[in-house]
Amino acid sequence: GAASSLDSYDALLDDKDRKELLSTxxxxxxxxxRFVANLLDMTRLEAGALxxxxxxxxxxxIAGSALARAAVILRHHHVSLKxxxxxxxxxxDDVLVEQALFNIxxxxxxxxxxxxxxxxxxxxxxxxxxxxxxxxxxxxxxxNPERVFDKFTRIxxxxxxxxxxxxxxxxxxxxxxxxxxxxxxxxxxxxxGAVFTISFPIVAEVSG
Numbered sequence: 134g135a136a137s138s139l140d141s142y143d144a145l146l147d148d149k150d151r152k153e154l155l156s157t158x159x160x161x162x163x164x165x166x167r168f169v170a171n172l173l174d175m176t177r178l179e180a181g182a183l184x185x186x187x188x189x190x191x192x193x194x195i196a197g198s199a200l201a202r203a204a205v206i207l208r209h210h211h212v213s214l215k216x217x218x219x220x221x222x223x224x225x226d227d228v229l230v231e232q233a234l235f236n237i238x239x240x241x242x243x244x245x246x247x248x249x250x251x252x253x254x255x256x257x258x259x260x261x262x263x264x265x266x267x268x269x270x271x272x273x274x275x276x277n278p279e280r281v282f283d284k285f286t287r288i289x290x291x292x293x294x295x296x297x298x299x300x301x302x303x304x305x306x307x308x309x310x311x312x313x314x315x316x317x318x319x320x321x322x323x324x325x326g327a328v329f330t331i332s333f334p335i336v337a338e339v340s341g
């Protein structure tokens with residue numbers, strides 16, 4: 134509709150209206166691109182066509198890169214990244230993990246209100262590095278929070294239908310596990326909101 138309006142009424146539009154239509158076209162094109170990418174990623178997962186390229190990586194750097202990619206879709210949210218100092222590198226596929234994080238951030242952008250906080254915390258937990266992504270949205274199904282990882286699952290709310298394919302979190306789980314990690318989903322204990330926890334084992338240091 135925005136493209137048709139721009140094509141048909143361009144001469145009647147002022148600069149502000151023209152920029153708004155162009156912005157709408159760009160955002161919808163980017164959303165469509167994410168839909169297609171999700172469909173292709175799920176096809177690759179189900180076909181077993183992913184071969185992870187694991188190497189020692191800085192999980193904090195990967196989280197920062199995912200947040201940079203998600204800057205536009207999270208522009209109306211407050212975002213926080215806290216990384217504990219002196220964390221060891223962990224073996225993973227950085228491309229898969231960054232995409233998994235982006236999908237979770239995309240989900241947060243869809244389901245949490247504007248002005249709310251999306252927070253990522255990365256710290257050592259026993260023999261693993263743990264990334265916790267917490268939001269201030271409506272939370273997950275109380276009876277089975279991890280149902281959100283099922284294909285085509287979309288949480289329904291009374292106010293409006295969120296756009297999406299219902300594949301983003303399923304792909305995130307598949308990518309994290311393929312990259313050598315684990316992922317869980319739960320509701321926040323302190324208030325409404327969701328918590329996604331991703332863990333990767335630390336490689337034991339070999340001396341001598």
